[in-house]
Amino acid sequence: MSRLHTENHLVSRIGWLRAAVLGANDGIVSTASLIMGVATASANTQQILVAGVAGLVAGAMSMAAGEYVSVSSQADTEQADLARERLELETLPEAELEELTQIYVKRGLTHELAGQVAVQLTANDALDAHSRDELGIVEHMAARPIEAAVTSAATFAVGAGMPLLMVVLSPASMLIYSVAIASLLFLGLLGAIGAKAGGANVFRATARVTFWGAFAMALTAGIGALVGTAV
Numbered sequence: 746m747s748r749l750h751t752e753n754h755l756v757s758r759i760g761w762l763r764a765a766v767l768g769a770n771d772g773i774v775s776t777a778s779l780i781m782g783v784a785t786a787s788a789n790t791q792q793i794l795v796a797g798v799a800g801l802v803a804g805a806m807s808m809a810a811g812e813y814v815s816v817s818s819q820a821d822t823e824q825a826d827l828a829r830e831r832l833e834l835e836t837l838p839e840a841e842l843e844e845l846t847q848i849y850v851k852r853g854l855t856h857e858l859a860g861q862v863a864v865q866l867t868a869n870d871a872l873d874a875h876s877r878d879e880l881g882i883v884e885h886m887a888a889r890p891i892e893a894a895v896t897s898a899a900t901f902a903v904g905a906g907m908p909l910l911m912v913v914l915s916p917a918s919m920l921i922y923s924v925a926i927a928s929l930l931f932l933g934l935l936g937a938i939g940a941k942a943g944g945a946n947v948f949r950a951t952a953r954v955t956f957w958g959a960f961a962m963a964l965t966a967g968i969g970a971l972v973g974t975a976v
Contacts, residue, residue, distance in 0.1 A: 765900045766939035768808065770932060770954060772904025776800050777928035778961045780908055782969035784921050793920070794912050801905035809898035816893040823880075830875050841875065842867055848878050907931045925962055932958040 779800040783793050834841050842863055849859035866874035908928045915923035933951045940950035 763939050763943055764896065766935050766942075768897050768900025769904030769935055770939075770958075771808065772801070772804060772901040773907055773928050773931050773935070774958050774961050775804050776905035777908040777924055777958070778965040780912060780924050781921060781962045782965035784924070785966045785969035786972050790912065790917050790920065794909070797905075797909045797912055801902055801909065804905060805898040805902045808901045809894040812897040813890045813894035817890040820890055826880050827872070827876055830880065831872055834871050834875065838871075841871070845874060845878065904931075904935075921966070925959075928962065929955050929958055 776797055780793055780797050783796045788796070845863040845867065846856065846859045849862050850856055854862065863874075908924050908931075911923045911927045912920060933955045936951040936954035937947050939945075940947045
């Protein structure tokens, strides 16, 4: 396996991990917040569990549908760009060769060397060279709607399952505290994992995600308490 292929594969895996962490974060925050709002409105455990499961299913399907539509649009755009590029290579090969040469010149090569590189890459696979260096379309990073939809739904569901598990395991008197504390711990852990994978500051990332998670849960808990009192 070439070094370039290995680096591209590593970048792809890191990107997937960060996307998975973000999906799980969404699942935790939205479901835990929903549970907190329902719980503070004086609902019983069964009602809280039903609301949480409904939130998990609705959230996962929403994530899947949104991701599928978004990535499908991206895939359509990529295919249209490739079709246009294929036509230009067939009808204007010299202009396309010069265009590729200028791309390499802008990256720091001399015109002579850039021309040699462009000629060799064009001879090997012209469309691949232009799709990668002109359009920025790389095979392992190409849009895959179904994969994106399934990944989004699955990671959201995993994240949402964490606060739901606390509803099942916790006694009714401790449910609100158990869900809040466990959810913040899960968020902090996922924030640290995502930061570590991306090379970011772990403390800053962890503090940020736990703060906004706590804010969301506190807000919905307050709304639930107000609605419960009014009713």
